[in-house]
Structures are given as structure tokens and as C-alpha cells.
Amino acid sequence: MDARPLQELGRRAKESARALAVTSRTTKDGVLALAADLVEQRADDILAANAADVDDARDLGTAALDRLRLDARRIGQMADGLRALVALDDPVGEVAEAWDRPNGLRVERVRVPLGVIGIIYENRPNVTSDAAGLCLKAGNATMLRGSSSALRSNVAIVGALREALIKTGLPEDAVILVTDTSRATAVEFMRLDGVIDCLVPRGGHDLVASVKEHATVPVVIDGDGNCHVYVDRAADLAMAENIVTNAKMQRPGVCNAAESLLVHQSVAAQFLPRVQRALAGVELVGDERTVGFLPGIAPATERDFAAEFLGPKLSVAVVDDLDGAIAHIARYGSGHSEAIVTADGDAAARFCREVDAAAVLVNASTRFVDGSELGLGAEIGISTQKLHARGPMGLRELTCLKYVVHGDGQVRQ
Amino acid sequence: MDARPLQELGRRAKESARALAVTSRTTKDGVLALAADLVEQRADDILAANAADVDDARDLGTAALDRLRLDARRIGQMADGLRALVALDDPVGEVAEAWDRPNGLRVERVRVPLGVIGIIYENRPNVTSDAAGLCLKAGNATMLRGSSSALRSNVAIVGALREALIKTGLPEDAVILVTDTSRATAVEFMRLDGVIDCLVPRGGHDLVASVKEHATVPVVIDGDGNCHVYVDRAADLAMAENIVTNAKMQRPGVCNAAESLLVHQSVAAQFLPRVQRALAGVELVGDERTVGFLPGIAPATERDFAAEFLGPKLSVAVVDDLDGAIAHIARYGSGHSEAIVTADGDAAARFCREVDAAAVLVNASTRFVDGSELGLGAEIGISTQKLHARGPMGLRELTCLKYVVHGDGQVRQ
Numbered sequence: 001m002d003a004r005p006l007q008e009l010g011r012r013a014k015e016s017a018r019a020l021a022v023t024s025r026t027t028k029d030g031v032l033a034l035a036a037d038l039v040e041q042r043a044d045d046i047l048a049a050n051a052a053d054v055d056d057a058r059d060l061g062t063a064a065l066d067r068l069r070l071d072a073r074r075i076g077q078m079a080d081g082l083r084a085l086v087a088l089d090d091p092v093g094e095v096a097e098a099w100d101r102p103n104g105l106r107v108e109r110v111r112v113p114l115g116v117i118g119i120i121y122e123n124r125p126n127v128t129s130d131a132a133g134l135c136l137k138a139g140n141a142t143m144l145r146g147s148s149s150a151l152r153s154n155v156a157i158v159g160a161l162r163e164a165l166i167k168t169g170l171p172e173d174a175v176i177l178v179t180d181t182s183r184a185t186a187v188e189f190m191r192l193d194g195v196i197d198c199l200v201p202r203g204g205h206d207l208v209a210s211v212k213e214h215a216t217v218p219v220v221i222d223g224d225g226n227c228h229v230y231v232d233r234a235a236d237l238a239m240a241e242n243i244v245t246n247a248k249m250q251r252p253g254v255c256n257a258a259e260s261l262l263v264h265q266s267v268a269a270q271f272l273p274r275v276q277r278a279l280a281g282v283e284l285v286g287d288e289r290t291v292g293f294l295p296g297i298a299p300a301t302e303r304d305f306a307a308e309f310l311g312p313k314l315s316v317a318v319v320d321d322l323d324g325a326i327a328h329i330a331r332y333g334s335g336h337s338e339a340i341v342t343a344d345g346d347a348a349a350r351f352c353r354e355v356d357a358a359a360v361l362v363n364a365s366t367r368f369v370d371g372s373e374l375g376l377g378a379e380i381g382i383s384t385q386k387l388h389a390r391g392p393m394g395l396r397e398l399t400c401l402k403y404v405v406h407g408d409g410q411v412r413q
Numbered sequence: 414m415d416a417r418p419l420q421e422l423g424r425r426a427k428e429s430a431r432a433l434a435v436t437s438r439t440t441k442d443g444v445l446a447l448a449a450d451l452v453e454q455r456a457d458d459i460l461a462a463n464a465a466d467v468d469d470a471r472d473l474g475t476a477a478l479d480r481l482r483l484d485a486r487r488i489g490q491m492a493d494g495l496r497a498l499v500a501l502d503d504p505v506g507e508v509a510e511a512w513d514r515p516n517g518l519r520v521e522r523v524r525v526p527l528g529v530i531g532i533i534y535e536n537r538p539n540v541t542s543d544a545a546g547l548c549l550k551a552g553n554a555t556m557l558r559g560s561s562s563a564l565r566s567n568v569a570i571v572g573a574l575r576e577a578l579i580k581t582g583l584p585e586d587a588v589i590l591v592t593d594t595s596r597a598t599a600v601e602f603m604r605l606d607g608v609i610d611c612l613v614p615r616g617g618h619d620l621v622a623s624v625k626e627h628a629t630v631p632v633v634i635d636g637d638g639n640c641h642v643y644v645d646r647a648a649d650l651a652m653a654e655n656i657v658t659n660a661k662m663q664r665p666g667v668c669n670a671a672e673s674l675l676v677h678q679s680v681a682a683q684f685l686p687r688v689q690r691a692l693a694g695v696e697l698v699g700d701e702r703t704v705g706f707l708p709g710i711a712p713a714t715e716r717d718f719a720a721e722f723l724g725p726k727l728s729v730a731v732v733d734d735l736d737g738a739i740a741h742i743a744r745y746g747s748g749h750s751e752a753i754v755t756a757d758g759d760a761a762a763r764f765c766r767e768v769d770a771a772a773v774l775v776n777a778s779t780r781f782v783d784g785s786e787l788g789l790g791a792e793i794g795i796s797t798q799k800l801h802a803r804g805p806m807g808l809r810e811l812t813c814l815k816y817v818v819h820g821d822g823q824v825r826q
Contacts, residue, residue: 018743018767018769021766021767021769022766022767099788101786101787101788105777105781107787107788110765112769114799114800115769115799193625197798197799197800198799198800212606212629213629216625216626218632218798218799218800219631220800236822239821239822242822242824243822243824245824246824246825247824250824250825330431348819352523352817353434353435354431354434354435356431356434356525356528356815357815358815358816359815359816359817359818360815360816360817360818361817361818361819361820362817362818362819362820363819363820363821363822363823364518364818364819364820364822364823364824365823365824365825367824367825368518368818368820368823368825369816369818373514373825374514374520374816374818375512375514375520385610385631386527386528386610386611386631386813387527387610387611387631387633387800387801387813388800388801390813390814390815390816391814391815391816400799400800400803401803401804402769402770402771402772402773402803402804403771403772403773403782403787403803403804404765404772404773404774404775405772405773405774405775405777405781405782405787406761406774406775406776406777407774407775407776407777407781408652408776409649409652409655409656409776409777410776410777410778410781411655411656411659411660411663411777411778411780412659412663412778412780412781412786
């Protein structure tokens with residue numbers, strides 16, 4: 001669809017971002033509602049394009065094919081996702097802080113769009129509309145670089161979004177799909193300095209590693225979740241069982257699912273057999289003390305404790321005390337979401353203070369760490385880095401603060 | 414001083430960061446006060462080390478030698494800088510936001526240190542104490558990698574800081590100087606994933622470019638300042654003259670000094686000769702229309718309009734109107750600080766909204782864009798990127814927000 005050279009696409013995205021930055025909420029909401037309608041109206045075309053993509057991608061694995069495949073329900077979800085953005089407050093223009101200086105200067109920090117957001121992703125076509133919609137609501141232009149296997153699907157979806165922009169009188173290049181899916185172009189994309197204000201990779205380890213290696217533009221990493229639940233000496237064990245099973249099993253394939261269970265030695269004998277029963281169907285691997293309590297399970301390796309299984313497997317360790325739990329998490333955790341189950345307020349406070357992660361939870365499942373569950377609305381990912389955005393990245397994380405200073409002629413002494 | 418391998422230094426910094434993150438304000442302030450005293454007490458040693466550095470660096474330019482050279486006054490400034498941090502509020506522990514969810518979860522966003530901050534810098538030894546002091550006050554460990562030409566000075570200064578840590582009972586490795594100043598180690602330093610949570614380069618173009626090229630850790634760029642003053646049709650010309658001369662001449666070598674003057678065509682005939690007189694000693698270069706009003710000045714090239722002169726030179730352009738000024742800044746600006754002089758509130762509002770920069774100013778000098786002038790206290794630099802920190806980076810920008818979620822057994826449905 002768009003064979004213009006990348007630099008030219010970048011120039012157009014940047015220009016469109018300037019227009020979008022000063023577009024009213026009403027207009028942006030109009031585009032989103034119209035885009036949702038167009039996605040539904042063109043469902044047949046999108047599904048046909050997707051069927052062609054799926055046909056050509058037969059040698060991808062089943063999981064990858066499942067991510068690639070669209071159906072009427074998924075089309076409906078894409079449209080609903082765009083419509084849901086209409087209800088969310090526009091973060092742009094918010095005065096986050098303001099103060100006066102002794103010399104009479106008035107200082108404000110005003111929320112503004114980031115500008116051009118780059119999304120580099122794998123073969124989930126729904127990322128195309130989800131990401132572009134979020135970026136647009138926050139006043140940003142989007143450059144999308146999806147995988148070649150989803151190209152026809154992405155072209156069809158982006159076509160609906162761009163038509164909605166045109167029909168609303170906005171520049172269509174506020175949403176650009178990079179159709180050259182060569183590896184060289186991917187690397188060039190990560191190095192569009194002066195164009196891409198924020199690059200968000202959406203995908204697995206290899207994609208994230210490649211972005212870290214090659215990108216020169218600012219990046220927010222949606223990283224791994226090796227999340228722990230620590231069952232403290234003072235835990236209510238029924239609550240602990242409930243939280244562990246929910247954190248592990250409610251949706252094992254996502255980043256905020258638990259991958260590791262830590263149990264205080266004084267409750268291990270009582271809790272481990274009980275949680276093993278509750279986790280029927282989950283493969284447990286454990287350290288030496290755990291195997292002592294649960295003979296028959298395999299010993300856990302260093303690799304197991306560091307792993308994000310994303311499936312029905314859980315590593316288990318018995319720890320001496322709270323310090324042992326905190327040290328284990330410091331060593332193996334990925335800085336995503338870490339939970340403690342305890343009735344001891346001091347232990348909870350220390351856990352919250354000393355565990356270094358995007359989110360720490362007391363007596364609640366790690367599964368709550370996402371944008372909608374925390375009340376932030378839709379999100380573009382969950383950041384495990386500390387700069388800019390830590391945790392769920394909603395609309396506000398797609399903006400930044402600009403200093404606006406009002407004077408009446410002040411000069412510096 | 415410290416010949417341990419970089420990975421080992423990183424491990425120690427990370428461990429020290431965990432201790433520092435839970436250290437009270439009183440203790441941190443004690444370290445800073447003691448470090449200030451030690452820097453002064455050891456002034457002779459530091460000056461002797463610096464003299465040896467300067468002796469070996471005779472073939473650096475005069476400007477570089479001036480940056481490298483310490484004297485009693487500069488030692489005093491370093492100590493005062495550390496003492497000034499004592500008075501600043503500790504950002505750590507602040508609950509930035511809190512809300513309740515319908516299911517009873519209590520969500521807080523709590524300000525916590527970033528962890529390990531890497532500073533890579535050139536030959537200003539004062540950066541050593543300034544940066545380490547700021548990072549420490551915000552609860553972070555610091556890894557410093559200065560230039561080989563300042564090595565002995567840096568070793569002496571870091572010695573004082575580390576002794577203050579030890580005497581206060583904190584881990585000395587909360588401040589680490591990397592003494593291997595090879596280029597290979599610099600690159601390895603920029604790639605200490607899992608150790609450095611934020612890398613701040615302090616130096617010129619080449620250093621920043623190298624960091625952008627090689628770094629895999631998160632970076633905040635303290636970038637160029639190609640700052641503009643736009644004198645609008647509705648400007649008070651006496652105020653404009655005052656602001657332009659202040660922005661250009663009060664301290665021309667710094668990033669928030671003006672490098673370019675834009676003048677509305679309807680006031681150009683009146684304002685340009687006047688400002689030329691006021692800017693005596695400053696070399697002006699101008700576009701065709703400017704040269705028409707100021708015969709005798711050289712024509713400005715594209716390069717001039719893009720340049721950060723950091724000295725007594727100013728590029729000048731006459732623009733048709735506010736749109737012309739905004740377009741010029743969009744094309745040539747570096748996103749640092751941009752000022753408009755106008756009595757027209759609508760023009761000011763459009764300028765503030767449409768100019769994409771860390772700071773926009775109305776009727777005030779660009780020179781106000783720094784941490785202390787804006788009331789933020791000391792700063793580690795002025796960020797021209799949009800992620801995490803935009804504008805002056807004070808103590809708060811050396812922290813991040815962690816989600817802390819309190820429940821009473823909630824699991825996800």
C-alpha cells in the first residue's frame with residue numbers, strides 16, 4: 001500500500017503529528033467512532049485479506065497461526081476497542097502542576113502528545129487497530145511496522161483507520177503502515193532519530209532484544225513477567241491458595257501470571273501439599289526443601305527460577321523468611337509484578353518498600369496488574385523499565401509534560 | 414583505585430542501590446554534609462591530583478583545560494553543591510496518586526529511586542560530586558565513568574564521597590568510579606543491562622552520538638539547545654530587546670542561551686537595527702530579508718540556522734507571521750527552550766500550544782529554563798527527549814513511580 005521510502009513516511013508522520021497535537025477531543029473521538037464502524041463494515045475484506053495471510057503462513061506454529069487468525073468475533077473486538085477509547089478522558093492539555101516564582105514567572109507543566117509513536121510488532125493484526133487507536137486518542141501519529149506474515153491483514157485494517165482520518169478532515173498519514181517488511185527496514189525504523197519520539201516493541205524476546213540492540217530512538221520495553229507470589233508465615237492459607245491458583249491459572253499465557261511461588265518455611269509443610277492439590281494440571285518444579293515436602297516433583301534448575309513459562313508450570317522455593325523472599329525476587333524477578341500474602345502489616349510494608357518491581361501487591365493476585373484492572377483504561381503494554389512508564393502504559397503514558405512559562409519581560413540576573 | 418571488572422562493579426552498585434533505596438533522608442543528608450566537609454578538608458589532595466591531570470593534558474584545547482582545571486573556588490562550589498542538596502526535599506516515598514477500585518483494591522503510585530544511575534562524562538571533575546550527590550539524595554547508587562584526562566581528580570573526589578558513605582555506615586559502592594577509561598569499557602558500560610537503570614551522558618555531540626549508537630540500557634539525553642526568540646508583531650520592542658540580549662549574551666556558552674532570532678516582518682525595520690546595536694560584540698548572520706534591513710551582515714546558511722553556536726553568534730530571520738515562526742522552529746529547533754515576545758494573548762497561546770519543545774516561554778528569557786531558576790533545585794541536566802524527563806532533571810527525575818496495590822484476598826474474575 002505504501003511504498004514511499006521510510007524517511008519520507010517519517011516526514012509525513014511528523015507533519016501529521018503536528019496537526020493531531022492540536023486536534024480537539026471531539027474530532028479525535030469522531031475518528032475513532034468512524035474507524036470502528038469502518039472496521040465492521042469492511043469485515044469481509046479484512047477477513048479475506050487475513051485468510052490470504054493465514055494461507056501463506058501455514059508453516060508458522062499453531063500458536064503463531066492462532067495469533068494471526070481473525071474471525072468475526074475478533075473484528076468485533078477491534079471495533080469495540082476503538083469505541084471504548086471514545087469514553088476515556090483526553091489527557092492532552094491537562095495542567096499537571098503550576099507554581100509561581102518569586103520573580104513573577106508563572107510555571108506550568110502541561111500534558112502534550114509525544115509526537116510520533118513507532119510500534120514494531122509481530123503477527124497479531126489486532127495490535128494494528130488497538131495501538132493506532134490509543135496513540136491517536138492521545139494526539140500522536142503512529143508508524144506501524146508489523147510482520148510480513150500479517151501484511152495483508154494490516155493493510156486492510158489501516159485502510160479503515162486512514163479513511164476515517166480523511167473523512168474527518170485529518171491527515172491520513174497520522175496512521176502509517178510500513179509495508180516494506182524487510183529486516184533492513186526494521187532496523188532503519190528503529191533508528192528514525194528526529195522522527196520517532198517513542199518506540200514500543202510488542203512481541204517476544206527476540207524482537208525486544210533486537211530493539212535494544214539496534215534502536216537509537218527512545219524506547220519503552222514491554223518486558224517479561226517472571227512474577228512471584230510469596231506466602232508469608234502470617235498468611236491466611238485459604239487466601240494464599242486462592243491467590244496462587246488465580247495468579248497461575250486464570251490466564252497462564254500472559255505477562256502478569258505467576259511463574260514462581262515462594263513459601264515461608266514455617267508454613268511450607270501445611271501449605272505446599274494443599275496448593276499442589278489446588279494447582280492440579282500445573283507442573284511443579286521445586287528447590288530441595290520443596291521436593292522434601294512434595295516428593296515426586298522435579299527439582300527446579302536455576303533456569304526454571306529465571307523462566308517466564310507462560311504456561312501451566314510453576315517453580316517453587318521454600319524461603320527462610322521475608323528477607324529470603326525479597327532476596328530471591330531481587331535475584332530472579334523481572335521487575336514486573338510481585339505479590340505477598342500476609343496478615344502481618346510490617347512484613348507487607350517491607351515487601352512493598354524493598355521489592356523493586358513495576359507493581360507490588362499485598363493480598364491480591366498479580367493478574368490485577370493491567371491497565372483496565374487498575375482503572376487506567378486501555379493500555380499499549382506493561383512497561384518493565386523504569387524510565388517514563390513503569391507498569392501499564394495507558395493514554396497518559398503516551399504523552400509527556402512540557403514546561404510553559406509566562407512572564408512580563410523577566411530576564412536572568 | 415578500582416580495578417574490579419565492570420560486571421563485578423555493577424553487581425556491587427546494584428546491591429548498594431538496594432540499601433540506599435531504604436535509607437532515611439536524615440542518613441542521606443548526613444552523608445552529603447560529611448562529603449562536603451571531606452571535599453574541603455582534602456582540597457590540597459584534590460588540587461594536587463588535578464594539577465597532575467592538567468599537566469598531562471596540555472595538548473587539550475584551552476576550553477577543555479579550563480573545564481578540567483580545579484581551584485579553591487571550584488572546590489568550594491563542589492562542597493556547597495553537596496550541602497545545598499541537604500535542604501532539598503527527599504522525593505522518595507511520596508505517594509503521587511492513590512485511588513480505590515470497585516473491588517476494594519487500593520492502588521497507590523509511590524515514588525521510589527531508579528536504582529543504579531550511570532553517568533558518562535567528559536573532563537569536568539565537578540560533575541563527579543554534583544552527579545553523585547544528586548543521585549544519592551534521590552536514593553540511587555551511581556556508576557561514574559569520566560574521561561581519562563580527569564582520572565586522578567575523579568579518584569580523589571570519589572574517595573571523599575566513599576569515605577563519607579563508609580563513615581555513615583552505608584555501602585561505599587553506592588558511588589563507584591570506573592577507572593578503566595578505555596573506549597571498550599565505555600561501550601561495555603553503556604550495555605550494562607540489568608545493572609544501569611538510567612544512563613545520563615554529560616558532554617558534547619560526539620559523546621551523545623556514541624551513547625545513542627551503543628547504549629542498550631535506558632538513556633536520558635541532555636541534548637543540544639538551538640533556542641529561538643520570536644519577536645511578534647505585537648511585541649513591546651523594549652522588552653524584546655532586553656529579552657533577546659539576555660537570552661543571547663548573559664551566558665552564551667550554555668544550552669539555554671538563544672542561538673536564533675525570529676522577527677515578524679511588520680516590526681523588522683524598526684527592531685532589527687535596534688537589536689543589532691544592543692547586541693554589540695555578537696556576530697549576526699541573517700536570511701535575505703534580514704540582510705536587507707542590516708546591510709553588512711553575512712547571509713545565514715542552512716547550517717547556521719541549525720547550529721548551536723554556544724558563543725557570540727546569532728542567526729536571524731524575518732518571518733511573515735506567527736505561522737512562519739512556528740514552522741521555522743519546527744524545522745530547525747532542537748526541542749529545548751523557545752520564547753515568544755508578544756502582547757497578543759492569542760499569539761502567545763498558539764505559540765505555547767504548537768511549538769514542540771521541553772519549554773516554551775512567553776515574554777521571558779530562555780535562560781530561565783534550568784532547575785534552580787524554575788524552582789526545582791539542583792539538576793543533573795536538561796533533557797531534550799520526551800520520555801521520562803523533559804526539561805530540567807532534578808531529584809524527582811531521578812526517581813520513578815511504583816504501583817503498590819493493597820487487597821484483602823482479591824482474585825481476578
